[in-house]
Each structure stands twice: as C-alpha cells, then as structure tokens.
Amino acid sequence: MRIRVSTGYKVFSVFNHIFLIGLAFLCLVPILNVLAMSLSSSMAIQLGKVSLWPIDFNTVAYQYLIKNEKFWRAMWVTVQRILLGGSISMFLTIIVAYPLSKSSEAFPARTRYAWFFLFTILFSGGLVPGFLVVKYTGLMNQIWALVIPGAVQVFNIILLLNFFRQLPKEMEEASFIDGCGHWKMLFYIYLPTSLPAIATITLFTIVGHWNEWFSAIIFMRKTEMYPLQTFLQTVVVASTFKVTNPADAEILNKLSNRTISSAQIFIGMVPIL
16 A cells, blocks of 8 residues: 655655754764864964864874873773762662652642752852852862762753653552562563663763762862863863973874864763763
C-alpha cells in the first residue's frame, strides 16, 4: 500500500530539514571558531583573519598544554567531582524518588515530604548561609564542598518519581506476593525498567557538575583545588599566563593568550560532548 504524500508535506519536510541543518550549523560555529583559533598563529588572530579555518596552522598550543600541570590538575579535580558527585546525587535521587512515587495510602507522609522538597525549589537559603554551612562543617578546600551542597537535585527527583509512577502496579503487586521487599523491589524491578529515565538524569547530573564553576570560587581558597571550568574561567578573565620555565617562554613567544585559552577551552569541551 502506497501512502500519498501531499505537496504541502513535501515542502514542509524540505523546509524542516534545511532549518534543522542550519540550526545544527549555528551550534557548531562557535566550537569550530575556538578550534580554529587554537590551531592558528598569534599574528593571524590579532589581525582578525581566523574564522572557521586555522590560519598558519600549528599545534604549539596543544604541545604547551600537554606539559601544563595546572590544566591537568584541574581536569583531575573535575573527574573526581563527576565520579563522586554523580554517584552520590544519583543514589539520593533514586532513594528519594521511590517512596515519593507511592500513593498516599501506601506512604501517608508522602505529601508533606513532597512539599518539603518543592519548597527548596521556590526558596533557597542564599549565598551567604550556604557559605557559612560549608565553612562550619569543615568542607572548605575539599572536594566534598563541590559535591555535598548540591547532591539532592529536586528537579531530577520529580522527573524520576513521575517515571516510577507510570510503571504498572500489577508488576509491583506480583513482586510483593513473591516475597520482594522494598529494597529488592527498587533494585530488581524499578531500576531495570527505568533505565531510559536514569540515563537521562545521569546525563543531566554529569553535565551539571562538568559545567558548574562558581562554587569553587566561593569554597576553594587554594587554586590547586579548582575544577576545570573554574580554572578556564580564571584563565579567560585574567588572559595571562605565568611562565617560569624558559622552554615554555620560548613557546609562548609564538602564541597569544587567546590561542592557549582556545586550546584549553576546546580540550575541556570535548569530553562532555
């Protein structure tokens, strides 16, 4: 059976493809520009010749970054933050979403807890109280200061509990009849059937930890504890590099601060992409 496609649908399909391809290209343009600048000479960048293609192609900036201990130290802090923060946040999200997905008959206090979490979305304690909490709990200058304060993401909890509520009740009742408790129910029934939602929320969590930079400026007094995005932010704002090694000084003579900043931004962008 052949489906007849109208002229209007054909025109819409062509327009839709052109629009989406153009939109994707607009998203790629800044990335290509940063890559081109990281592979171009200092003079070409200063003259404004670099757009989407490198001018006077060279990889000197990346050679410098390979030996830059501060950059790789910041990358390692970010990796630790993602591993710790992602694991803790997902565990807390799952064990909070599961009971909140139950009915009020099965969990009488559900409504009170739901409003308690919802209140934190509408009103926050503020920057100064948050700083004082971290300071007087002894978390300053520790990786935990970047992980614990934002470990419970209420928006992710709401997403997951709504997914849990869509699962068939008959499956849960049959599992209880077979002797499952709540922990077995959660880890053997709910989680395997909720992998799409968990994968999506895990992605949200990882991207959030990767891109967040402001908390390190507040909670870290040692620059050695800066994650990658905070390190890159300070580099872009300062636009200067302290050079102590003569070999590095010779390399930097061939480059501009913008070239090295672009190389660092591009390398920091690739893993999360």
